[in-house]
Amino acid sequence: MITDQAPVCLRAGGKAAQRREKITAAARKLFIENGFHATGVAQIAKESGVAVGQLYRDFASKEAIIAEIVASDSGEFLERGDIVLGVALRDESAVWQWLHDFLIPDPDCPNVLIAEIVAESARNPKVAEIFKRCHNTVHAGLLRAIEVLLPGDDVASARVCMADMLLMLSLGLMQHDLIRGEAEARRMAEMAFASFRTQILALRGADQAPAAVAGVACRPSAARNTELA
Structure with missing residues (x-):
């Protein structure tokens, strides 16, 4: 077939x-x-x-x-030797670096192609399915990495929320790069990563307060909670 x-x-x-x-x-x-x-x-x-x-x-x-x-593009990033080894060894430094790289604009990866695929997804069900598969694969990779920083069943729903947030930010930053340029997108990406890091540390019980991130707690959707229950 x-x-x-x-x-x-x-x-x-x-x-x-x-x-x-x-x-x-x-x-x-x-x-x-x-x-x-x-x-x-x-x-x-x-x-x-x-x-x-x-x-x-x-x-x-x-x-x-x-x-x-x-x-090929998603696999190349998800299968990078540093993150595969970092997750296996539970190396927090390697995981932080990989998550940082996930958000920072890559001049060798033309965002216009990703934007084109996203746009085509709205009118082409076949491309929409391809994008959905990619989204799910990347989401799973982010969850594996975040689990190193935020282990435990009691924060499973928070890990899902953090992975969702990173995906949302990455897509938004790609569009921002196209509209405002790489320097501005990089500046915003650094701010986004700092907020993400603060939220993770807060969830781990560090000194940072969750309210310092965005003024609201991170609550996954009801559908996610049902799935994880």
């Missing part, structure tokens, strides 16, 4: 893997330049130097190419 889920493929080695990388690199470039909606498979094939028929053997659809790009 052919689906829009990108098939599993080794990232390195083999002509097939190299060809897929050429296709996704070409698609990434065209999506940024022209937008997802205005980019056709024939254009991607021409840009990558791969025949249209062969491209369809590697990817069932344009959405499948998006799925591979999203999976």
Whole structure:
């Protein structure tokens, strides 16, 4: 059965893997330049130097190419050696650094592509599903990291809330970067991370008061509470 889920493929080695990388690199470039909606498979094939028929053997659809790009980008960050080892060793310093990097704008990661995917999600159910899968995967990765800083069943719902907040902030900062520029987005990201850190320390019982963060306590939705109960 052919689906829009990108098939599993080794990232390195083999002509097939190299060809897929050429296709996704070409698609990434065209999506940024022209937008997802205005980019056709024939254009991607021409840009990558791969025949249209062969491209369809590697990817069932344009959405499948998006799925591979999203999976590759999110996987690269979530599988970074420092955070994998940091969580395994419960190294708080490594986890703090990784969470900081999650929020700070990356000049090598064009936010315009992410914004394009988010926009396309509103009109394309297939892209919306891809984005939802990515969102859930990143959320799970954030939860694993936050658990090192905030362990215990009694704060499980707070961990969910903190992960939700980081995802919300990261998407907002990406838009802010596009509108106001990297320097301003970086300044706001540093402020957001400081607030996040203060809230975590408050939940751990440190000297910082939760009210110093945003004036309100962090309360997950009823749906989340039911799920975690």
